[in-house]
Each structure stands twice: as C-alpha cells, then as structure tokens.
Amino acid sequence: MPTRLLLVDDHAVVRSGLRMLLEGESDMQIVGEAGSAAEALQAVERLQPDIVLLDIGLPDLSGIEVARQVKQRSPATAIVALTIHEDEEYFFKMLEAGAVGYVPKRAAPEELIQAILAAASGEVYLYPSLAKLLVKDYLTSEGSGRGVRALDGLTDREQEVLALLAEGESNPEIADRLGISPKTVSRHRENIMRKLNLHSRSELVKYAIRKGIIQP
Numbered sequence: 001m002p003t004r005l006l007l008v009d010d011h012a013v014v015r016s017g018l019r020m021l022l023e024g025e026s027d028m029q030i031v032g033e034a035g036s037a038a039e040a041l042q043a044v045e046r047l048q049p050d051i052v053l054l055d056i057g058l059p060d061l062s063g064i065e066v067a068r069q070v071k072q073r074s075p076a077t078a079i080v081a082l083t084i085h086e087d088e089e090y091f092f093k094m095l096e097a098g099a100v101g102y103v104p105k106r107a108a109p110e111e112l113i114q115a116i117l118a119a120a121s122g123e124v125y126l127y128p129s130l131a132k133l134l135v136k137d138y139l140t141s142e143g144s145g146r147g148v149r150a151l152d153g154l155t156d157r158e159q160e161v162l163a164l165l166a167e168g169e170s171n172p173e174i175a176d177r178l179g180i181s182p183k184t185v186s187r188h189r190e191n192i193m194r195k196l197n198l199h200s201r202s203e204l205v206k207y208a209i210r211k212g213i214i215q216p
Helices: 012-022 037-047 063-073 088-097 109-120 128-144 156-166 171-178 182-196 201-210
Strands: 003-008 028-034 051-055 078-083 101-104
Touching: 003 012, 003 037, 003 109, 012 028, 012 109, 028 037, 037 051, 037 063, 051 063, 051 109, 063 078, 063 088, 078 088, 078 109, 088 101, 101 109, 156 171, 156 182, 156 201, 171 182, 182 201
Parallel strands: 003 028, 003 051, 051 078, 078 101
Antiparallel strands: none
16 A cells, blocks of 8 residues: 655645656655645645655744644654755754654655655654764763663663664564564564653664664
C-alpha cells in the first residue's frame, strides 16, 4: 500500500514540482495539497495522511504551530519539514513540535525521497548539516550536566535495543539482529522511553550520545 502524502506549501509552483517528483515513486501517493495552514489542517482531518510534507513559511500561521496541531488532530501522521530555514531556532522548534524529518529546499530530490521513506518507516531523517546542530546541542547538554540520566532500570536487552535505535536502525532491523519479533522490539522501545522519560527519537539519540552508548 503506497504512503499517502499531503503537500503543504503556499507556492503553487513548488507544490507542482513536488507532485511531479513524487508521483514518479510507485510507493507514494499524493492525496491532497494545501496552500495555507487553514487548508492544511482541514485536509489533515479529512484525509488522515501518512505524511505531511510541510513548508515552515506559511502566510497565515507558523509551520511550527501547524506541526503541533497536525500531531494533535492526527497523531499517526508523520511530519517532514521542507524549508529554506537552516538555523537552529527553526530546526529545534520543528523537532519539538513533532517533525521526524527536516530537509532544506536546496537539497537534492534524492534527499527528500529518503526523508519521506524514513518517515514512512517510523524513522527520523535529518539533513546532514542540520544533524550536526543536533549533535552539538547534545554535547553542550552533556557538558552543562543538563538532563543526564542513569541507565539504572534498563535491562540488558533494553540497553541493546536502545543502542540500535540510537544508531538509526528500524524495528524490523533490530528484530532481525537480535532474533526477536518486531512487536517485542516495539514493547522494549516503549519501556525504554517510559523508564528514561524520553518522548521522541531525537531525545533518545541525545541520551545515547551523552551516555557514550553511541559516538557522535
């Protein structure tokens, strides 16, 4: 079943270009377009898309606030930000709002397709130059002592799953590597997030870097 996409950008020519690019992918289906935040939120409620490809610079409402409202109205919908902004302010706020992908508009088409495929698989995709900002923030957090948590409470298996999740592996990949079912991996993941009081994949990666579980 193809991944159902909603395109949100206030420039019709950009939406047209995205449609031409993505309609060539057999595993993707464009189910709607929106040129404003109001149109986007109405479309999300009506269509319940798998992924919203969201421009941050909308005329009637910040894309950051749109992302928050999308997650409230359709929690299962993943958000991939497509933007001209590559500074820390927008980047971190979009991650906090629930985006699982962040791709600059200058990126190659292949980068955008990779981001959509990652989001469709429940993974996170960050453009390389922006991923460096994330690592920098994690290391700064470590140096200041903010948010450091002990591994106490995690079983050996949960620590294994934590490390693999932080490395970017998907639930099926982890299941195959550890010889367990994807459902068991999902249960371990839920337990890890609950025990460590983490709420997103980006927080999990931060934690793993701070603890030396993975190297930046």
